[in-house]
Amino acid sequence: MARRKENPIRRTTGKGGNYRPTKQGAGMTKKGVAAYRRKNPGSKLKTAVTGKVKPGSKAAKRRKSFCARSAGQMKKFPKAAKDPNSRLRQARRRWKC
Numbered sequence: 739m740a741r742r743k744e745n746p747i748r749r750t751t752g753k754g755g756n757y758r759p760t761k762q763g764a765g766m767t768k769k770g771v772a773a774y775r776r777k778n779p780g781s782k783l784k785t786a787v788t789g790k791v792k793p794g795s796k797a798a799k800r801r802k803s804f805c806a807r808s809a810g811q812m813k814k815f816p817k818a819a820k821d822p823n824s825r826l827r828q829a830r831r832r833w834k835c
Contacts, residue, residue, distance in 0.1 A: 764825040784798030786833050805835035 756770025765786050766774070787804070787807045791797040808830050811818070819822040 739813075760823060760825050760828050764829040765832060786829075787830055788834065801833055801835075804833050805830070808833075808835060 752768075756767055756773055758765050758767050763786075763816040766783075767784055770787050771783050774783050784800070787797045789797075792799065808826065811826055813819075815826065818826045821827065
């Protein structure tokens, strides 16, 4: 039986710090996305849509899609939805949902 590879610990700082701290809006950093894409060729992972966007543009559609998905997470995890400092709420704030 083959041994399974252990997944690296998700950290926000130090070695492997590819995730933004909760206070900075959660989500992956630009460096983290670049590292992920190097490990997974063909990936289309992108960073958050945080700026002003034209209505109907690709970025606006990505934002709308993320906001819809994360709204489902708010229903699934009511404890996180109530906590204004949860990663879910901070990420939604960063994406301007």
